[in-house]
Amino acid sequence: MSLTTCNIHFTQRSGNSVYLSRALRTALQMENQKTATIKIGQKQTQCPIRTLKKQGKHLYIPTFVRNHLKIPRSGNCYIQSVHGDEIQLGPVIGILTSSANRTPSQPFGKISPLIHQYLKVGADKAFYFAFSLRDINWQQATVSGYFISSGGWVRRTVPLPDVVYNRLTSRRVDISDSTQNKERFVRNGIPIFNWSYFNKSDVYHLLEGEPESKYVPESHENPPPEKIKAMLEKYQTVYLKPTGGSMGKGIFKLTYQPSKGYFCRFRRDGKNVLLRFNRFSRLIQLLNRQDLRRYIVQQGIKLIEIDNCPIDFRFHMNKNGVNQWVPAGIGAKKAGRGSVTTHIKNGGQLLTPESVLSRFFGQRADEVLEKTKDVAIRLCEAIERKYPYHLGELGFDIGIDRNENIWMFEANAKPGRSIYKHPMLKTQGADTLKHVFEYSLYLSNFHVKGDA
Ligand SMILES: Nc1ncnc2c1ncn2[C@@H]1O[C@H](COP(=O)(O)OP(=O)(O)O)[C@@H](O)[C@H]1O
Ligand SMILES: [Mg+2]
Structure with missing residues (x-):
């Protein structure tokens, strides 16, 4: 060849x-x-x-x-x-995404500018285009794809691609409506990477029995009240999180102090709320307003803090052109005051990992960052081992505690890109796009080996 x-x-x-x-x-x-x-x-x-x-x-x-x-x-x-x-x-490379609110200048709604950025990396090197489910013609074995042009977009008919990168943006479409189409790609021998959104518990299950499971805080699905109580007694702080949630929605942080009772922090109507209960039964009354069957209870981690605000990290992981995982983009996020999570939308602040780690670990900052990168790579490899589909991209929310232990809270199969708003992370943002293209070359058997 x-x-x-x-x-x-x-x-x-x-x-x-x-x-x-x-x-x-x-x-x-x-x-x-x-x-x-x-x-x-x-x-x-x-x-x-x-x-x-x-x-x-x-x-x-x-x-x-x-x-x-x-x-x-x-x-x-x-x-x-x-x-x-x-x-x-x-090769013919298709990015599968959503087309709700399609207009000629924004064929993929508000994600169009991002898709444009992805395509720009390889538009002059391969047949790189974007499409949504309704653009596929299975009878003709073609796709009516969107290519970028100098002014915006042009639509062209292409054969079914060599590889598909799944960037569908709706959980509902991704998990149910699109399954038949995605399976049809696989039956046609077309690799598709990032099959669908992950639930938190899916990822924890994939890691079960693997040595890397030690990086996941103790977690239990569908917890009955006794379990929540026992976890509170064991750890004093626990998180209750919807397994299919994102952006901090529906998360409760619970704390138990024997002399003071139970504290419950959460976000309601754009504000941080803190409630105190003398008795556990009262706390459960509040929590039972949620469908706890779709929740996990998780050991709370005492994250490193700056100005009393917890810090965690986003590790944006990509497969490269030789099928290896790389930590392509790393951002640090400082929680807003009183916030349960570090999301920027909830008042969080974006920082570089170096600035945070040097403040906390001084001379040893580099070493801690390298160690965390290694853990992130090992987590990717472990998740991939049992996962039945190709994975080319993962976004981890990773915490470091005061004893320098590393913890993984969740793995996103469609990582957001908000960390790249930080001026010092822009190059890393561009790297992630390049990796997606090069991994697509790899999966389509065009082994360009780094000189793409
Ligand atoms: N077990 C935990 N201990 C400490 N902090 C946590 C824990 N779980 C979540 N968090 C904090 O909440 C944030 C959001 O949690 P995450 O599991 O990523 O849910 P979401 O899907 O809503 O982003 C994390 O980035 C972290 O800052
Ligand atoms: Mg998260």
């Missing part, structure tokens, strides 16, 4: 002969081949191949072949020869 890049030209010629420049033939190790199977995404056709005198690596494709293969654009792309008689163009 030999991989290179080429410049595609569309010609008006009749017939189905495809012309390759000499340099391209040499690069593909196809000097004397007379016919070849040309493949793009899930489409292919057999064509006579001929040689053309021109400097550089060029490929001339006649209208018939272009239309049959649904080649979406001319210009630069990767090309490789497989088994000596196949030429593969591409």
Whole structure:
């Protein structure tokens, strides 16, 4: 297999002969081949191949072949020869996302600018586009995809892709409505990475029995009152969290002080609330207004603090072009005063991990950061081991306690990007986009090895 890049030209010629420049033939190790199977995404056709005198690596494709293969654009792309008689163009990479509120300038609603940023990384290197479920035509085995253009977006029909990156933004669509389509990709041999949103308990289950489970605070699903009480007696502070929740919604922080009773902190109508109860039965009355069957009770961790406000970290993890996990972006988040969580929306503040760790651990800050990165990588590898789908991206909420123990609170399969608003984290934000593209190349068997 030999991989290179080429410049595609569309010609008006009749017939189905495809012309390759000499340099391209040499690069593909196809000097004397007379016919070849040309493949793009899930489409292919057999064509006579001929040689053309021109400097550089060029490929001339006649209208018939272009239309049959649904080649979406001319210009630069990767090309490789497989088994000596196949030429593969591409790869065709689709980002699956939501199209609620579609307009011509925002085909994917308010996530459109982000999708645009993803595509920009590889638009001139591969056939990189975005689509939503309704853009797929299974009968024709095509997708009506959105490509970026100088002014915004252009719509082109492409073959079913070589790989799909799932960036659906609705939990409901991702977990139920889209399943049949996603399974159909898999049945067609199309790898799809980041299958769906995770629930907190899904991730804890994936880690069960793995040595890395020691990084998850003790947690119990669907806790009966006795369990909550026992956990409070054991740890004094516990968190009650909806297993399918996000953004700190529905979280309660409970504290038990034998001499003072039970304290309950949570957020209501945009404000932080603190209530005290003498008796556990009173506390449970309040908590029972929630459906605790969908909650987990979790050991509370005494996080490192600055100005009495707890700090935790977002580790944005990506698979790279050689299938290895890298901590691509790391932000520190300081909780707002009185807030149960560190979310910026709840008054939290964004900081760099270096600034926080040096304040707390002084000279040893680097060492602590390196150790936490290693743990994050090991957590990714452990989660991936039992997970039946490809995973290319994970966002961990990670805490460090005063004894330097590392704790993982949750793993997001669609990590948000708010940490990249910090001016010092912008480059890392760009790195995460690059990794998604390079991992897509890897999954589609275009092994570019770092020089993409
Ligand atoms: N067990 C815990 N101990 C201490 N702090 C916690 C614990 N669980 C959550 N937190 C704090 O609350 C934040 C939100 O919790 P998380 O599990 O990430 O839920 P969400 O899905 O709402 O983001 C965390 O980033 C952390 O700051
Ligand atoms: Mg979180």
